[in-house]
Amino acid sequence: MYNKETDVKIAFKDVAGCDEAKEEIMEFVKFLKEPETAKKNAPCIIFIDEIDAIGKARGRGGAMGGNDEREATLNQLLVEMDGFGSSEHVVILAGTNRPDVLDPALMRPGRFDRHISIDRPDIKGRADIFRVHLGPILTSEDKHKLANKMAAMTPGFSGADIANVCNEAALIAARAGSQQVMHTHFEQAIERVIAGLEKKSRVLSPEEKKTVAYHEAGHAVVGWFMRHADPLLKVSIIPRGAGALGYAQYLPKDQYLFSTEQLHDRMCMTLGGRASEELFFKVITTGASDDLQKVTKMAYAQIVQYGMNKRVGQVNYVDSQQQESFNKPYSEATAEMIDQEVRKMISDAYQTTLNLLTDKRDAVEKVAQLLLKKEVLNREDMVDLLGPRPFKEKIQYEEFILDKSSSMESESETKPKSELKNE
Structure with missing residues (x-):
């Protein structure tokens, strides 16, 4: 139990970045500040953290039975919550990272009837x-x-x-x-x-370092010359983390809707490293493993989730309530068609990327050679090498980075x- 005078050190003014959720929570405080007839510890807040530990949906996948201890605990919790009247000044709050697995009975009016989503801040x-x-x-x-x-x-x-x-x-x-x-x-x-942390002890051979430089230069140049790619901030060939031999840092904007053209350009940018290796060395390496994983996810999402493929059609085969199910909601023939369209989408994006890098071969060469010399290039270095980016970028970010903005609000x-x- 927490006493508000001695144990609670954080006030609402100390919480930032989630104004809507804060406003909802403050309504509970107003409700508790005016108590009239109440139970033993009322007015009070009962907070249950990680409620998915006991609140998972009953009967899903046959994992819980009538004598299951967790199910019995959940049933008792539901009964107890029904016992709190609206005038008793007892508020029950709960937190979870997995609202999708909770039992529907918990979310009904009279129980947890107000649902507040804490998203990542804009x-x-x-x-x-x-x-x-x-x-x-x-x-x-x-x-x-x-x-x-x-x-x-x-x-x-x-x-x-x-x-x-x-x-x-x-x-x-x-x-x-x-x-x-x-x-x-x-x-x-x-x-x-x-x-991740710089791995100064990891020494690459000259051949490996050259391959990484051209790989990262491919990402950077494709991003620089594609309209819907995110603005580049920094590109590095210093080994970091568990397996990253180099990386390019971009500034994706806070965006919630993406067009097919934007997703296509992102796929091309992701494939820029692999295409650069093939163009300059006529061989490919294992360095593109993470890129290929990302681009495959993007392609499948467009086809089975966003309905962005003419052949498969305006369908969404992803059921948010059945994430743990192994049954696919489509036939084998449709599965084969989806696989074919994914391969075609990635192949088309790769060909676009290869054509662009072939056309901008000198630019890749410049960036790679300067990378081998300096190891880290920032935005100003890219502008010096390639000139200003040919597309207008989001002015809000540009102002913030270049310190032209005095007041964000x-x-x-x-x-x-x-x-x-x-x-």
Whole structure:
């Protein structure tokens, strides 16, 4: 049990990046602050963490029987929740990362009847979270601007990832003997979180290093010259993590809808490394394993989930409630057709990539040679080598990276997108 005066150290003002969920939770507090006749410990909140441990759907896959202990616990929980009247000032909260496996009875009105989804924060949410974690850190520049730039460089990061970046940056600064945490320390920390620790002890042979350089240059050049590819931030051939011999860091925007053209360009960018190897060395290596896994997932998703293939049609064969089922909801003939269309989609994207790199062969050569010399190239190096990217990029990210924006909230919240583009 927690006592609010002595045990609870975190207030609502300390939580950032999930405003909608915070507003919903605050309604419970208002409800509890006005108690009139109540039970022994009321007003109180009962919080059950990881409720999927006892709250999984009954009878799924024959895993639970009438005498199963977990099922008996779930039944008792349902009965007890029915015993709380709406005027008794007892609120029951629960948390889970697997809402898809919960028993439907738990989600009915009168039990857990309000469902709050905590998504990963968008760019504004990330900036707010960075400001919270930057509070105790001594930085070399204005924390408001720094939080904005870091938010732009960390798409897809959760609150825990952002806390990790701030801790890593402080450690890197301390290791370097710096009195303040600099922008470069945060960049190194983001690399550490995304790609893992630098493996300085791993020495590549000259042939391997050359192959990795041309592989990464292929990714970078395809991304640079494809309209819907994400803006490149950095490309490196320094070995990192468990198996990464090099990596390219991009800035995917916070986007929730993707067109077929955008997904096609992403597939081409992902295949850029393999195509570059074939073009320059006439052989392929195992270095594209992770790329091929990503592109295969993208192709299958377009065909069996998004209905983006004319031959298979406007269908979605993915059932979110049957994720653990081994039964495919389509015939063998359809399965064969899906496999054929996946291969064709990847083959077409690969041919597009190969044609582009053949046309931009000199650009790949420039990037690869400079990579072999410097090992890490940033956005400015790419602009020097290839000129400005031929397509207009999302101005919001461009402003944040180049420090042209003074206030994120005022621009992203109050101005329409057309005004941002004109500026």
